[in-house]
Amino acid sequence: MHPQDYFELTIDAGGIAHLRLNRPERMNTMAPSFFPALRDAVRGLADAGQARVLVISSTGRHFSAGMALETFGGDGAMLDTSTPRARLNFQSSLRALMDCFTALDEARFPILCAIQGGCIGGALDLAAACDIRYASADAFFCVQETNVGMAADLGVLQRLQTIMPAGLARELAYTGERLPAERALACGLVNAVLPDADALLAHVLGVAAQIAAKSPLAVAGSKLALNHARDHGVAASLQQMSLLQSAIFDTAEMGVAITAWKAKAEPAFAPLGEVGKIS
Template structure:
């Protein structure tokens, strides 16, 4: 697999390597467990916009560096963008700014779905919160036997707002989607396969990546414009519904995210203790 090259060099949170018509995008962090901080949200749409326009690329494998796909949002790193809203007396100005922040993060995740080249997510270890947003924007999901998934936002007093609530029901069905989103519980790779969140489970990370690359190469061997058209047609029936849902949740969180429960969630996270939510 070739070394990174322009326009894919100089990245902080992602690495892009090309192997013939297949691009491999690896989450690097730099937060623990490939947590998603400001660099990730800036670079993700740049990378997938570049891959979409790159005539050499016909399919993409998306994975995480090390043992885990991603722990999700890097909460401490992102708090600077949230602080004005969480002051407790945020008026229209801070709420408008926060609405724009949500829109930018949503657009970053949606750049994966909008990319005309099919994207295969290869998930090892933890895939939490923002990680689920990202893999549900991919076309196909594969997992290692050690993978664990969680739509965790409800546990930290947040309505998930970056796409998982809009996309996951089309993948696993309404019942499973509501269970995952309302409980915030963790599920293992076997359960993820049973409900259709992932297509296949492989015994270890090495086999997982080999199979993801094989699948990407198989897709890349087909006529590229037909593959791109097939992806676009498959997405057409849900695209408007997803866009409407993203707009709605951005408005919802801009209005209702500030709460004592959210402050308690952040404080308990920093203090490494169980939160005590009071519905305030």
């Protein structure tokens, strides 16, 4: 399958990229080829250097029902754990799948996730790898893997307890129960709950526009610092901040921001630019 069979990807003149899952008739389930398609789309945006923020949204009643069930019924090499060699290969395949969502976490721009209806199984792994999540009133979240006899393995168990209280993350993982939108808001999993899917997307695109209007250098530096602090102690993160700031501190960029602020005008910042390729 081609990427367009799973999602549509656009970017506007202001640097707002929008990736929209587009298989509502299949509840936007994720077949194996979805994962590298998502990874390559996100890393392609990051390398091109024009995107300032990415919105991930969906179509239909549900955001996504997660991994397509037929994936687990196959007899392909990816699921084979029958021998030591097969288990070693399974580990490599699983790490490659994990990397597809790690691409969201590592992107040079913030990623905002707009969730309506069900965010189930692998979809929650995806949402947890985004910077910020927003939900419609009918949204719910579920670590579905527990309900089908396996431990979730694409990052949700590692990321969820850094987003919400650890005890609640464990409850969701152990029980497989649904977390409704209002409780997701109360525990910090989502930043806002909107009445319906249209209001949700309008709100998220509004936040994206606010981000896109800021210095992409300042925003990218903030994401790097926040991610490092999440994964390291305060002392190590302060040390890393001194190195990061020495690399990205730009008085010209600040001048653009301050001049526009004084004039009550919109600043015009250059995009981050293309990442150099090794040929």
